[in-house]
Amino acid sequence: MSEPVEKILQKVDLGKEDLITLIRLGLDESRLLFETAWKAKQASVGNTVYFRGLIEYSNRCTKNCYYCGIRRHNTRYKRYRLTDLEVIEAANYAYRNQFGSIVIQSGENSDRQFIETIEHLLWEINRLTNHALHITLSLGEQNEKTYRRWFEAGAHRYLLRIETSNPQLYRKLHPSDYRHVYERRLEALQTLRSIGYQTGTGVMIGLPFQTTEDLANDLLFFHTVDIDMVGMGPYIEHAETPLYHYRDQFLPLRERLELSLKMVAILRILMPDINIAATTAMQTIDPHGRERALLAGANVMMPNLTPARYKQSYLLYNDKPGIEDDAEESKEAMEENIRLTGHVIGFGEYGDSAHFLRRTKEEGRRTRDEGRGR
Numbered sequence: 001m002s003e004p005v006e007k008i009l010q011k012v013d014l015g016k017e018d019l020i021t022l023i024r025l026g027l028d029e030s031r032l033l034f035e036t037a038w039k040a041k042q043a044s045v046g047n048t049v050y051f052r053g054l055i056e057y058s059n060r061c062t063k064n065c066y067y068c069g070i071r072r073h074n075t076r077y078k079r080y081r082l083t084d085l086e087v088i089e090a091a092n093y094a095y096r097n098q099f100g101s102i103v104i105q106s107g108e109n110s111d112r113q114f115i116e117t118i119e120h121l122l123w124e125i126n127r128l129t130n131h132a133l134h135i136t137l138s139l140g141e142q143n144e145k146t147y148r149r150w151f152e153a154g155a156h157r158y159l160l161r162i163e164t165s166n167p168q169l170y171r172k173l174h175p176s177d178y179r180h181v182y183e184r185r186l187e188a189l190q191t192l193r194s195i196g197y198q199t200g201t202g203v204m205i206g207l208p209f210q211t212t213e214d215l216a217n218d219l220l221f222f223h224t225v226d227i228d229m230v231g232m233g234p235y236i237e238h239a240e241t242p243l244y245h246y247r248d249q250f251l252p253l254r255e256r257l258e259l260s261l262k263m264v265a266i267l268r269i270l271m272p273d274i275n276i277a278a279t280t281a282m283q284t285i286d287p288h289g290r291e292r293a294l295l296a297g298a299n300v301m302m303p304n305l306t307p308a309r310y311k312q313s314y315l316l317y318n319d320k321p322g323i324e325d326d327a328e329e330s331k332e333a334m335e336e337n338i339r340l341t342g343h344v345i346g347f348g349e350y351g352d353s354a355h356f357l358r359r360t361k362e363e364g365r366r367t368r369d370e371g372r373g374r
């Protein structure tokens with residue numbers, strides 16, 4: 001018999017069994033979990049929601065992840081890469097609207113032109129916006145030299161989801177070749193952190209073959225690697241991917257969403273001062289999925305700023321919402337919905353991870369003390 005929820009939620013340290021109990025909570029019992037997470041959020045990061053304007057830079061990808069709609073072997077989508085001007089315009093939109101932050105995301109590419117263009121864009125965006133935006137990159141695995149170049153060109157944060165912290169499950173979700181190696185992804189995360197990025201990771205929730213223990217381990221993984229930000233959300237099938245063959249084993253979409261919301265809430269309690277995103281995949285299952293994620297403990301939203309004509313071609317999964325919207329419309333609707341949940345929007349603020357700011361301050365203090373021979 002596991003302990004009562006009330007007791008678990010009062011603990012200072014949550015162990016794996018506690019996490020499993022919390023992940024398994026039914027709808028009624030999870031109310032207390034959400035209340036506790038809400039309090040933890042108010043006490044640590046408050047009720048401000050930070051915007052990151054999302055720019056889906058390119059759907060060209062050298063990888064073939066079994067779950068992803070834009071994998072290399074899917075010939076359905078016309079492949080695109082935004083022009084420099086299109087990226088600058090999207091960044092400028094974020095600047096004019098005081099988003100404080102953008103995310104540049106893309107399929108994985110490591111050719112010279114790609115690396116240099118991103119580097120150039122980073123300099124340009126920082127120059128043109130007078131450093132009013134903090135920039136997150138989500139461009140997959142790269143070598144240390146590239147990560148360093150982009151950091152020096154003015155990127156602040158990097159988001160690289162581990163996808164699952166279970167190496168065996170990771171291997172089931174990816175081809176077994178040198179491009180898809182769990183250990184390399186893990187190493188990339190460590191490299192990013194050592195360079196000085198605010199480092200983010202995340203997982204997909206409700207994957208076929210994934211167990212509750214896997215999800216508990218994912219939460220422990222975030223804690224162990226001392227991550228600064230997390231973007232996690234439900235796995236959503238894409239009919240033109242190999243994983244779709246296992247559709248008879250998928251959890252119902254609603255359950256994947258409920259699981260994701262509980263994961264957000266537990267993570268907020270486990271790591272109160274990190275940034276947690278309310279992800280688009282949640283909105284795919286429920287039009288109010290992201291607002292529900294805010295109420296569960298998330299504090300970051302990513303309005304999509306990709307030019308409308310490309311959105312149809314950046315479909316990682318089926319039924320991705322908002323592909324018809326223009327930026328202005330979706331932003332207004334989003335703002336209104338956020339206010340209705342009792343949050344304020346951190347316009348003009350970078351919204352850096354409080355966890356990152358704290359840990360780098362502590363690291364700096366330690367280094368200074370060591371320098372003084374203390």
Ligand code: SAH
Nearest residue numbers: 067068106107108138140161235236316317
């Ligand atoms: N290529 C980069 C960034 C773009 S993909 C990378 O892979 O890191 C960004 C994220 O989309 C991935 O990390 C994955 O977690 C998520 N994703 C891909 N396919 C998905 C699906 N079918 N359902 C839910 N999330 C998915």
Ligand code: SF4
Nearest residue numbers: 061063065068071107
């Ligand atoms: Fe490419 Fe990322 Fe999709 Fe994998 S998840 S196929 S790396 S875009």
